[in-house]
Amino acid sequence: MNDFILYTKVRDGDVNAYETLFRRYYEPLCGYSAKIIDNLDVAEDIVQEIFYKIWKERVNLRIVLSVKSYLFSAVRKNSLQYFEHLKVRQRHRDYVIADNKNISASPQEILEYKELEQQIGFALNRLPKRRQEIFKMNRFEGKKYEEIACEMSLSVKTIEAEMSKALKVLRKIV
Secondary structure, X not given: OOHHHHHHHHHOOOHHHHHHHHHHHHHHHHHHHHHHHOOHHHHHHHHXXXXXXXXXXXXXXXXXXXXXXXXXXHHXXXXXHHHHHHHXXXXXXXHHHHHHHOOOOOHHHHHHHHHHHHHHHHXXXXXXXXXXXXXXXXXXXXXXXXXXXXXXXXXXXXXXXXHHHHHHHHHHHO
């Protein structure tokens, strides 16, 4: 079955056509992304995210020329965006480090910071395991709710609810 017919069936909600398209292009797309970013794990995440968006947006998705071209272009774009994201994070990290070098904290401030850090650690350890993991992924790893939901096979609403509960507990303790 050619790609355009598969795409048309995917737009109509045919799961089997979606799986066929996924199986046909998953490995080549992962290889292409891995060549760009030199990290197979991240490449797989990028390709999975693209296929997730295709399914999620299938009704509104318009591929005019070639499904294959569309997929490879999307992988290229997302792979390059990954690099940009890394650059932004590195610039921010460098800025924070440089900024912190110029600030000298008093012994009192250092003690207060350590106490606050301990309270947060204590509060986090009291949270249920899944809530802890969601909180850490969002606040410490900088992942968006959608990324966490996809990674943990949960709905975005569940992630929002878990974060809300975690923050409520942290506000009470800290």
